[in-house]
Amino acid sequence: xxxxxxxxxxxxxxxxxxxxxxxxxxxxxxxxxxxxxxxxxxxxxxxxxxxxxxxxxxxxxxxxxxxxxxxxxxxxxxxxxxxxxxxxxxxxxxxxxxxxxxxxxxxxxxxxxxxxxxxxxxxxxxxxxxxxxxxxxxxxxxxxxxxxxxxxxxxxxxxxxxxxxxxxxxxxxxxxxxxxxxx
Numbered sequence: 001x002x003x004x005x006x007x008x009x010x011x012x013x014x015x016x017x018x019x020x021x022x023x024x025x026x027x028x029x030x031x032x033x034x035x036x037x038x039x040x041x042x043x044x045x046x047x048x049x050x051x052x053x054x055x056x057x058x059x060x061x062x063x064x065x066x067x068x069x070x071x072x073x074x075x076x077x078x079x080x081x082x083x084x085x086x087x088x089x090x091x092x093x094x095x096x097x098x099x100x101x102x103x104x105x106x107x108x109x110x111x112x113x114x115x116x117x118x119x120x121x122x123x124x125x126x127x128x129x130x131x132x133x134x135x136x137x138x139x140x141x142x143x144x145x146x147x148x149x150x151x152x153x154x155x156x157x158x159x160x161x162x163x164x165x166x167x168x169x170x171x172x173x174x175x176x177x178x179x180x181x182x183x
Contacts, residue, residue: 007043012179014040015160027183029160031131035073047178048074048157049081052127055176056154062124063087065151067142068094068113070131074159078129087119087126089142100148104141113138115145122150133158133177136167143173 002010014037016030034040052061061084066075068090079086092101092112099114120126128142139156146153153173161168161177168175 004047007047008178011040011044011047015179027181029132029162029181031070031159034159044159044178045074045077045081048078048129048159051157051176051178052078052082052155056127059125059154060084061127061154063120063126063151065089065115065120065126065128065142065146067128067130067138071129074131075129087115089113089115089128089145100145102141102145102148104137104144106137111138111141113141113145115149117149120146120149120151123152125152125154127154128156128173129158130156131159133161133167133171133175134165136165136170139167139175140170140172143171 011034014033016033018028018030021028034044061082063085064075064079065087066072076086092114095114095116098117100117101112101114103110103112126146130139133139143153156171156173156175158177160179160181163180164182
């Protein structure tokens with residue numbers, strides 16, 4: 001079996017970089033090539049599942065919470081593998097029924113995310129999953145939203161972290177990233 005660092009390197013080698021997207025000065029890290037390659041995508045999910053199983057072995061995770069929209073790609077696969085449910089956090093107006101919401105700041109304005117009010121009960125244990133942690137606003141807002149319904153947030157799991165943006169500092173819960181970039 002390959003070492004952890006070799007496995008991460010294989011995944012990282014598939015991540016594409018697009019300079020000046022979506023605007024000048026930004027180097028966009030694209031996970032689509034990872035998703036296109038069955039073996040690499042499977043390896044990424046395996047690593048995420050192994051991390052959860054080793055780090056949270058002493059507790060039962062009730063739900064994986066996926067953030068709109070890329071968290072919806074990884075979250076259900078992880079939930080199925082660890083034997084728990086999957087819950088969506090969506091942009092405003094996308095969920096039926098009664099919702100809980102939080103509004104947060106972006107560099108270009110504000111956004112609102114929502115969760116169905118009855119999706120998670122107080123004290124249920126959750127892990128939040130998304131593709132990328134940049135400035136930390138979305139993940140911090142997800143934590144705020146889950147705190148409103150008194151969920152027990154065990155971890156915030158992301159594939160890529162842009163460490164130079166210091167988004168981790170805004171997130172009030174533990175963050176684990178598999179690939180880190182400084183540009």
